[in-house]
Amino acid sequence: MEQKEVWLPSLITPTPQEGFELAIKLSRMGVKSTQPDMEVLKRLRKDYANxxxxxTAASQVIAINFQTISAANNYWK
Amino acid sequence: MEQKEVWLPSLITPTPQEGFELAIKLSRMGVKSTQPDMEVLKRLRKDYANxxxxxTAASQVIAINFQTISAANNYWK
Amino acid sequence: MEQKEVWLPSLITPTPQEGFELAIKLSRMGVKSTQPDMEVLKRLRKDYANxxxxxTAASQVIAINFQTISAANNYWK
Amino acid sequence: MEQKEVWLPSLITPTPQEGFELAIKLSRMGVKSTQPDMEVLKRLRKDYANxxxxxTAASQVIAINFQTISAANNYWK
Amino acid sequence: MEQKEVWLPSLITPTPQEGFELAIKLSRMGVKSTQPDMEVLKRLRKDYANxxxxxTAASQVIAINFQTISAANNYWK
Amino acid sequence: MEQKEVWLPSLITPTPQEGFELAIKLSRMGVKSTQPDMEVLKRLRKDYANxxxxxTAASQVIAINFQTISAANNYWK
Structure with missing residues (x-):
């Protein structure tokens, strides 16, 4: 059986900033799971990045994922 | 009585990555429950996937479902 | 006084799948409470279902309602 | 000082269905607080109701408010 | 150092209705923090208010902020 | 190894107003993480700021981030 790449071993991060970076990664993996073709994603980048x-919509997805990661890390308290 | 296929036996998954995959499944089932016709869904795929x-909107639905699955699994702590 | 139909006796469901179906029902009742005319809704169906x-927007509303139902059922743990 | 009408005395409702109706009311008050002119709202109704x-967007606002009301009522458990 | 106006001393309000009004204020401050020019905001008002x-989008932002304020006030229970 | 700028040391703020300002910062960093080119962001500003x-969409992202920051600070109670 093809071994899947483990890209999400845990939701726990040492710092809030690394938690925010994980939220960005989750948001991008949500896009990649819908459109795995990197060539298409590169072509589309100029659409949303400009x-x-x-x-704003991309920032909102990051905000929702960051809410999840923050709760998972008990807000790094 | 027609036996319904059990596609969602539990929200609990062994790992965060499998939790993310379940969130993708929930998001797609949300689409399928609104439009069960797979031919239509295949035709529409080129619209949103390009x-x-x-x-971004698809990634947001996954983010909301992943928030639910993460809480269900107590963030795999 | 006109007796209202009781369509939402409880948020508790035996299984996650029935919880997801309740989330779909809540989403549709949200639409119906805004536009009670079933003829209009039937006519509009071809717009969003195609x-x-x-x-994706419909799946997102289901995801938000499913988040509520899952918490209500303590994630069927 | 002009006495304000008390339209939101409490978030607590006897049943989930009355909780859903309160969520609809909150959603409409959110619109009214932005556009108090009922004539304008009546004119706009044919836009979103058709x-x-x-x-779908209206149903989503109801879903978010229903999430709040459900938590307030401890899911009527 | 220029003394900042304190417009958000607390999230606690005596009643749910005042909580809803605070949610409206937060939503408007979110707009003002992005576009501080009141003349521009007045000009834009006729766009979204009609x-x-x-x-609906404005009501949704109020719903999200009201969810935060309600949790802060333990749902005024 | 290039030392990353620490822009998010903590989610804890002394006051709700500083929490709201952190929510604005998170929302902007969500945009910057997607489009790091400040020249492009300045050019786009006139689009969304007018x-x-x-x-409204920008205010919504702030509302979601403020929900996270408020929970992190236990609503400054």
Missing amino acids: DASGL | DASGL | DASGL | DASGL | DASGL | DASGL
């Missing part, structure tokens, strides 16, 4: 509503 | 805002 | 962003 | 994405 | 999807 | 739906 569009105000696209950037 | 559209930046469509991909 | 539109990628419409289907 | 538009699939408008109805 | 647009069904704009009003 | 667009009602853009401003």
